Amino acid sequence: MELKEYWSDRYHSRDFKLTRVGVVAIRFRWLVTLLIIGIAGWIPMDWLVLDSAHFNLLWKTRLITGAMLTPLLPLSYLCKLNRRWMVASIYYLVGVMLAFNWVALWSFQGEAVPVGYLAFPYFLLGLLGVLPLQLQSSIKLALTISLLVLASDYWLDHGSLTNGVLVDRVWLLLSFGLAMVWVQCGQLRMLLDLYRESSRDPLTRLMNRRLFVRQLEQVRYQSKDERPYSLLLLDLDRFKRINDDFGHLMGDEVLVTVANTILDILGQDAMVARYGGEEFMVLLPDTSLSQALRQAETLRLAVESQPVVSPLDDREVNVTISVGVVEGNKDSQVQALLRQADEALYAAKSRGRNCVMPERLAA
Numbered sequence: 001m002e003l004k005e006y007w008s009d010r011y012h013s014r015d016f017k018l019t020r021v022g023v024v025a026i027r028f029r030w031l032v033t034l035l036i037i038g039i040a041g042w043i044p045m046d047w048l049v050l051d052s053a054h055f056n057l058l059w060k061t062r063l064i065t066g067a068m069l070t071p072l073l074p075l076s077y078l079c080k081l082n083r084r085w086m087v088a089s090i091y092y093l094v095g096v097m098l099a100f101n102w103v104a105l106w107s108f109q110g111e112a113v114p115v116g117y118l119a120f121p122y123f124l125l126g127l128l129g130v131l132p133l134q135l136q137s138s139i140k141l142a143l144t145i146s147l148l149v150l151a152s153d154y155w156l157d158h159g160s161l162t163n164g165v166l167v168d169r170v171w172l173l174l175s176f177g178l179a180m181v182w183v184q185c186g187q188l189r190m191l192l193d194l195y196r197e198s199s200r201d202p203l204t205r206l207m208n209r210r211l212f213v214r215q216l217e218q219v220r221y222q223s224k225d226e227r228p229y230s231l232l233l234l235d236l237d238r239f240k241r242i243n244d245d246f247g248h249l250m251g252d253e254v255l256v257t258v259a260n261t262i263l264d265i266l267g268q269d270a271m272v273a274r275y276g277g278e279e280f281m282v283l284l285p286d287t288s289l290s291q292a293l294r295q296a297e298t299l300r301l302a303v304e305s306q307p308v309v310s311p312l313d314d315r316e317v318n319v320t321i322s323v324g325v326v327e328g329n330k331d332s333q334v335q336a337l338l339r340q341a342d343e344a345l346y347a348a349k350s351r352g353r354n355c356v357m358p359e360r361l362a363a
């Protein structure tokens, strides 16, 4: 994982962004549930250890805090759809929790404060570590919490924080803030690794069929009526013979070479998937059938002109592909499109292989 991928979600794919926000929303919901239960569940403990004046104030504050957190539970389902709502919800949670802590500290002014209330902001920083946030957001959140805690301490102490106490607080907030940032980055890394493992083909590193179909759903959803998109289904010709004559290692080399050729021709950001054993699928957004046919022909010629050298000896093998091409629009059904692409490919194979066939000419 590169540093820039830790730093900002600008460098994440759209699909991973959606996955990450989904995970953040689920963890956030659990966090809010735990806090609501914890805040109310602590009332008997306050009853045991606090005098009646403090207890009377704090049980009401606890219930109000729980009530203020409750709307976050239904909201967390909507947050999956919008990253900004997610961010706003996290800051709202932090604001409510720190306000609760502030009321508690304020009620103990001039008296010994129970250690639980003193440690509360650090506890909150620890809990927020479960959210897989990118570094930029994580640092902003840690700084916001630290500044709010310092400002409230300063206010409660009527501006009389001594240098020693101030340094002590800053040091503690810095340590816990850094721990939170570190844990959140670890969560992000784990999520990205898992996402890549579950969405990439291990041999060619292209996206797998599952991710491709999701991308196709998104492109279809976003496509405007007047801007079609196209699909290319590529299949290696007589690939079984290559395996049989040269061995599976050579077969693997051919698959990697063809994958790289497709990326070289279409660009590294092209939506290319290893769709099956020796099948590749390409999604061309904003591309009409005639444009897609031209691109498919370019790919076919590029593969044909590049013999693959065996990794074991210097033997070379010539590879050809057959391609089925289909155009889709907003109203197309994904499964129907995939079936049509398959039919077009079948027509190309029936025609003698090493050729490109559009869907409408398919038999």
Ligand SMILES: Nc1nc2c(ncn2[C@@H]2O[C@H](COP(=O)(O)OP(=O)(O)OP(=O)(O)O)[C@@H](O)[C@H]2O)c(=O)[nH]1
Residues within 6 Å of the ligand: 203, 235, 236, 237, 238, 239, 240, 241, 243, 247, 248, 249, 250, 251, 252, 255, 276, 277, 278, 349, 353
């Ligand atoms: N080396 C290697 N072979 C694979 C892999 N996945 C599938 N295959 C092989 O791909 C071959 C596909 O063979 P067929 O479906 O008969 O197709 P074909 O020989 O390409 O014939 P046509 O498609 O009709 O031109 C099978 O022999 C599979 O074992 C892989 O990851 N590596």
